[in-house]
Structure formats: C-alpha cells, structure tokens
Amino acid sequence: MTLSDSRSTTPDTRDRILDAAEALFVEHGLEATSMRMITGRAAANLAAVNYHFGSKDALIQAVFRRRLTELNRQRLAALDRIEAEASGAQIKPSQIVEAFFGTALALAADTEHGGSTFMRLLGRTYTEPNGFVRQFLAEEYAEVLERFLAALYGSLPGVPREEILWRFHFMMGAMSYAIAGTDALQLFAGTFDDADPQRLMPRLMSFLLGGLRAPLPTFVPTDERHGLDAA
Amino acid sequence: MTLSDSRSTTPDTRDRILDAAEALFVEHGLEATSMRMITGRAAANLAAVNYHFGSKDALIQAVFRRRLTELNRQRLAALDRIEAEASGAQIKPSQIVEAFFGTALALAADTEHGGSTFMRLLGRTYTEPNGFVRQFLAEEYAEVLERFLAALYGSLPGVPREEILWRFHFMMGAMSYAIAGTDALQLFAGTFDDADPQRLMPRLMSFLLGGLRAPLPTFVPTDERHGLDAA
DNA sequence: GTATGATTAAAACGATCGTTTTAATTGGAT
DNA sequence: ATCCAATTAAAACGATCGTTTTAATCATAC
Numbered sequence: 001m002t003l004s005d006s007r008s009t010t011p012d013t014r015d016r017i018l019d020a021a022e023a024l025f026v027e028h029g030l031e032a033t034s035m036r037m038i039t040g041r042a043a044a045n046l047a048a049v050n051y052h053f054g055s056k057d058a059l060i061q062a063v064f065r066r067r068l069t070e071l072n073r074q075r076l077a078a079l080d081r082i083e084a085e086a087s088g089a090q091i092k093p094s095q096i097v098e099a100f101f102g103t104a105l106a107l108a109a110d111t112e113h114g115g116s117t118f119m120r121l122l123g124r125t126y127t128e129p130n131g132f133v134r135q136f137l138a139e140e141y142a143e144v145l146e147r148f149l150a151a152l153y154g155s156l157p158g159v160p161r162e163e164i165l166w167r168f169h170f171m172m173g174a175m176s177y178a179i180a181g182t183d184a185l186q187l188f189a190g191t192f193d194d195a196d197p198q199r200l201m202p203r204l205m206s207f208l209l210g211g212l213r214a215p216l217p218t219f220v221p222t223d224e225r226h227g228l229d230a231a
Numbered sequence: 232m233t234l235s236d237s238r239s240t241t242p243d244t245r246d247r248i249l250d251a252a253e254a255l256f257v258e259h260g261l262e263a264t265s266m267r268m269i270t271g272r273a274a275a276n277l278a279a280v281n282y283h284f285g286s287k288d289a290l291i292q293a294v295f296r297r298r299l300t301e302l303n304r305q306r307l308a309a310l311d312r313i314e315a316e317a318s319g320a321q322i323k324p325s326q327i328v329e330a331f332f333g334t335a336l337a338l339a340a341d342t343e344h345g346g347s348t349f350m351r352l353l354g355r356t357y358t359e360p361n362g363f364v365r366q367f368l369a370e371e372y373a374e375v376l377e378r379f380l381a382a383l384y385g386s387l388p389g390v391p392r393e394e395i396l397w398r399f400h401f402m403m404g405a406m407s408y409a410i411a412g413t414d415a416l417q418l419f420a421g422t423f424d425d426a427d428p429q430r431l432m433p434r435l436m437s438f439l440l441g442g443l444r445a446p447l448p449t450f451v452p453t454d455e456r457h458g459l460d461a462a
Numbered sequence: 463g464t465a466t467g468a469t470t471a472a473a474a475c476g477a478t479c480g481t482t483t484t485a486a487t488t489g490g491a492t
Numbered sequence: 493a494t495c496c497a498a499t500t501a502a503a504a505c506g507a508t509c510g511t512t513t514t515a516a517t518c519a520t521a522c
Contacts, residue, residue, distance in 0.1 A: 013469080029360040031262040035510060045471055050511060052469095124358035127411050129260040163434070170405040170438045177404025180358050181397070202448030203394070207401045214441020217433030244499080266480060276501055281481060283499095 014052045016042040022063050022114060026121045030060060030130060061136055064125075067107070067118040072144045075103045079147055091155045094209050100148050101175050101208060102201065108179045109197045116197075123176035163216060171208045178204045245283045247273040253294050253345060257352045261291060261361060292367055295356075298338070298349040299368075303375045306334045310378060322386045325440050331379050332406050332439060333432065339410045340428045347428075354407035394447060402439045409435045 011019070020042035024033040035056060039046050053059040078099035082091060108119035128134060152164050178200060242250070251273035255264040266287060270277050284290040309330035313322060339350035359365060383395050409431060 027360060029262065031260065032360070034508075036508085045469095046510095047472085047512080048470070056510065124360070127355035127358075127407070129258060129263070129355070166409075166431075166434050167438055169408055170435065173404040173406070173408025174401040174442070175404070176358070177400055177407070178397075181400055199448075199450050200397075202450055203397050204401065206445045206448040207398055207442040210445020211405070211438040211442035214437045217430075217437040219430050219433055265478075267478085276499095277480095278482080278502085279500070287480065 013042070013044050013048055017044055017049060017052065017059070018063055018066060019114065021059055022117055022121065025060075025063065026117055030125075030128070030133065057132060060133065063118075064122070064133075064136065065140070067115070068122070068140050071104065071107055072140070074107075075100055075144055076147060078103055079151060083151070091151060093152060093155045093212055094205075096148060096151050096155055097171070097208055097212060098205065100144075101171065101204065104175060105179070105201050105204065109201070111197075119179045123179045126172065126176060159216065167212050170211060174207060174211070175204060244273070244275050244279055248275055248280060248283065248290070249294055249297060250345065252290055253348055253352065256291075256294065257348055261356075261359070261364065288363060291364060294349075295353070295364075295367065296371070298346070299353070299371050302335065302338055303371070305338075306331055306375055307378060309334055310382060314382070322382065324383065324386045324443055325436075327379060327382045327386055328402070328439055328443065329436060331375075332402065332435065335406060336410070336432050336435065340432070342428075350410045354410045357403065357407055390447065398443050401442060405438060405442070406435060 017038060021033065021038045024037055024041060027033075028037075035049050036046060038059075039048055042048075049056065049059055053062055079096070082095050082099055104119060107115040110116060125133060125137065128137075149165065149168065152168065153161055156164055181200070248269060252264065252269045255268055255272060258264075259268075266280050267277060269290075270279055273279075280287065280290055284293055310327070313326050313330055335350060338346040341347060356364060356368065359368075380396065380399065383399065384392055387395055
C-alpha cells in the first residue's frame with residue numbers, strides 16, 4: 001500500500017497532519033499557515049507533509065476534500081429522498097433549502113469530530129482570492145449546485161431563474177456568516193451571549209426562507225429609487 | 232508639511248501606493264500581496280511604503296480607513312436624515328436597511344473612483360483571520376453598528392434583540408456575497424450574464440427585507456425538527 | 463537474522479518576505 | 493547660489509517560506 005490505510009487505532013501521521021492543518025487554516029488562514037506550524041502541531045517532521053501529500057497546495061485540497069465529499073454526499077442524499085417522497089409532485093422550497101443548508105449547519109454543529117472547525121474554514125473560503133482554491137471548490141460544488149438549482153427552479157415556477165440564482169447566492173452568504181458568527185459577532189456587539197448552536201439552525205432557516213420568498217424586486221431602469229413598502 | 236498634502240494635480244506616491252495596494256489586496260489577499268508587488272504596480276521604490284506608512288500593517292489600515300471613514304460617515308448621515316424626518320415617529324425597518332446597505336451598495340457600484348474595488352475587498356475581510364485587521368475593523372465599525380442596531384431595535388418592537396442582531400449579521404453576509412458576486416457566482420453557474428450592478432440593489436434589498444421580516448423561528452428545545460411551513 | 467520497502471529525522475537548498483540602512487536626488491526658502 | 497528638509501533610489505539585512513536531499517529508523521516478509 002502507498003497511502004492512507006486510515007484504519008488504525010491511533011491516528012497516523014497523515015491524519016494528524018490533516019487535523020492540524022484544518023485547525024490552523026481556520027485560525028490563521030491558508031497563506032499564513034506555514035508547513036512548520038502544521039508539522040509542529042501534528043508532532044510530525046517537517047518533510048512529512050511533502051512526503052504524504054506532495055505539496056502544501058495538495059494538502060489544502062486534501063483538507064477540503066476530506067469533509068466536502070461527505071457533506072455534498074449527504075446533501076444529494078437528502079435531495080434524493082425529498083424528490084422520491086414527492087414522486088413527481090411539487091416540492092416546497094423550504095425542503096430544498098433545508099436539505100442544502102440544514103445539512104451544512106448540522107456539520108457545523110458537530111464539534112466532536114471537527115465538523116465545526118471545517119465549516120468555519122469553508123465559510124470564509126468561498127471568497128478566497130487564491131486562484132487554485134477557488135477552482136478546486138468550484139469543481140467540488142459543480143454537481144451539487146446544478147442539482148439544487150434545478151430543484152429550486154422547479155419548486156419556484158414563475159420566478160426568473162436569475163433571481164433564484166442570486167437569492168441562492170445571498171443565502172450562501174448568510175450561511176457563511178452564520179457559521180462564522182461566533183468569530184465575527186463578538187467583535188460587533190460587545191457581549192454576545194446567545195451563541196447556542198441549537199438555536200442557530202431555526203434562526204437561519206427563518207431568515208433564508210423569508211429572503212427566498214420575498215416579493216420580487218421592481219426594477220426601475222432610471223435612477224429613481226425603488227419602492228419597497230414597510231415592515 | 233510631513234504627510235499627505237493630497238491636493239495635487241497628479242497623484243503623488245502615497246496615493247499611488249494606496250490605489251495599487253487596494254487593487255492587489257482584492258486580487259491576491261492581504262498576506263499574499265508583497266511590498267514589491269505593491270511598489271512595482273505603483274511605480275515607486277520598495278522603501279516608499281515603509282517611508283510613507285511605516286509598515287505593511289499600517290498600510291493595510293490606511294487602505295481601509297481611507298474608504299471606510301467616508302462610507303460610515305455617509306451611513307450615519309443617512310440615518311440622521313431618516314430620524315430627523317421621522318421626528319419621533321416610528322421608523323420603518325426598510326429605511327434603516329436601505330441607509331446601511333444601500334449606502335454600501337452605492338459605493339460598490341462606483342467603478343470610477345475605485346469604490347467597487349474596495350467593497351469587494353471589504354466584503355471578504357469581515358471574515359479575515361488576521362487578528363489585527365479584525366480588531367481594526369471592529370473599532371472602525373463600533374459607532375455605526377451601535378447606532379444602526381439601536382435604530383433597528385426601535386423599529387422592530389417586540390422582536391427579541393438577539394434575533395435582530397443575528398438577522399443583521401445574516402444581512403451582512405448576504406451583502407458581502409452580493410458584492411463579491413461577480414467573482415463567486417461565475418464559478419457556480421457557468422454563464423452568469425446578468426451582473427448588472429443597477430439591478431443588484433433592488434435584488435438585495437428585497438432579499439434582506441424578506442429575511443429581516445420573516446416569522447420568528449419556533450425553537451424546539453429537544454432534537455425534534457423545527458416546523459417551518461411551506462412556501 | 464536479514465533483506466526490503468515505508469516512514470521518519472535532520473539538514474540544507476534557493477527564493478522571497480518585510481524591513482533597515484546609506485546614499486543620491488529633488489524642490490523651495492533664505 | 494546655498495542650505496535644508498523631504499523624498500527617492502539602491503543595496504543589503506536577517507528571517508522565514510516551501511521544498512528537496514540524504515541518512516537513519518521502523519515494520520514486516522522471508
């Protein structure tokens with residue numbers, strides 16, 4: 001065997017490196033995390049990363065792929081189940097939203113197996129400037145996005161697809177901030193006591209569905225202000 | 232004079248460095264942008280950054296402060312105007328949202344004076360892991376956030392403040408992705424033709440207000456699934 | 463026990479980083 | 493014209509980066 005037996009009682013060097021890198025990437029970012037920081041935290045030799053993964057870039061991909069493959073598999077499985085239960089009938093947008101974002105939030109709530117750590121990393125990586133990371137994420141997400149967007153199109157007939165695409169993008173942003181919330185919100189409001197992850201899910205879901213089902217914007221071609229009526 | 236006369240016909244070295252750094256920070260990120268890249272693009276000597284700003288960190292702060300001070304000044308002015316016109320009466324949440332996010336989007340639509348460039352940078356910096364950047368942004372935003380959150384609390388009586396705080400956070404995430412949308416969405420959906428910045432404003436506003444005014448989540452203390460009714 | 467392949471250890475590689483130092487050049491005021 | 497402060501230019505600093513090389517150690521099959 002060459003790589004990743006991965007079925008041993010104590011985590012081998014390869015897994016320790018992945019865990020250390022994941023945690024450090026969240027804490028300092030991809031670029032600011034050095035190989036020496038990673039191998040130091042993993043109690044491995046400096047050359048171990050290049051030996052097991054080939055390069056730092058390959059390690060970054062391995063860190064993301066390890067979690068992302070399983071997350072997207074769960075997402076597709078949830079969508080499959082919904083579509084099977086509907087058996088051709090109309091699917092509610094809330095079901096689709098919950099399948100996509102609920103699965104992610106469930107992983108983000110899993111603090112025992114490092115899922116929470118990874119989701120914080122993933123949330124801030126959607127806007128990562130690093131070119132190869134962006135392309136890698138795009139490829140990893142291609143199938144899932146295609147499936148879920150198609151499902152949303154079908155569940156919201158009459159709504160322009162561009163509008164759905166934008167709103168899905170907005171929902172991704174809200175989710176990203178929701179997951180990173182513990183980091184960012186404490187900077188905003190001094191004391192932010194209610195970071196109960198159990199409440200985060202319904203909070204985000206209400207917000208996302210409210211935004212998704214909001215009245216369509218009335219675009220005024222001139223520079224006249226748009227008229228959104230009150231709350 | 233010691234620094235920043237800043238009223239000359241041709242941009243001086245200091246301004247050229249700020250513009251170059253701003254553009255490079257968007258393209259490559261803060262850490263991945265080197266002093267040599269900055270001074271090279273600005274047609275300045277390598278030592279010019281340390282001479283005019285003192286350090287790279289100080290330059291980063293200068294890049295953000297230059298735009299952020301004016302943006303937040305406009306935001307507070309818009310809020311002042313709204314509260315003056317209301318003269319004690321109830322203010323609609325849509326007005327507050329538009330004052331905060333509309334001002335930002337207007338800056339993001341200003342491609343002539345680099346406002347668009349900066350807002351893309353700002354959006355991805357909210358989740359920046361770099362410690363000193365986060366603290367700097369928190370300080371720059373402290374007053375504005377306090378004012379706007381207080382205004383939202385007043386305009387949404389009966390809604391728990393924690394809920395408003397979270398939803399404001401979600402709105403920040405949606406706006407961040409909205410501004411970075413041109414970058415990120417083209418990775419998602421292959422051809423994404425409708426990036427008309429004129430339509431972005433009403434699109435985002437509808438979504439934000441829909442999310443802000445969504446029904447409050449019903450939190451179920453057990454692990455029972457939450458019941459959000461359909462679309 | 464010994465050979466063999468996988469892994470770890472230790473040291474060094476060239477490159478680039480942010481910063482500093484020293485010198486040259488500029489532009490006004492006297 | 494001359495001095496002086498501000499700015500620019502050029503070169504080097506030590507530190508750290510990702511990576512590679514070479515040697516030592518480990519585990520296992522024979």
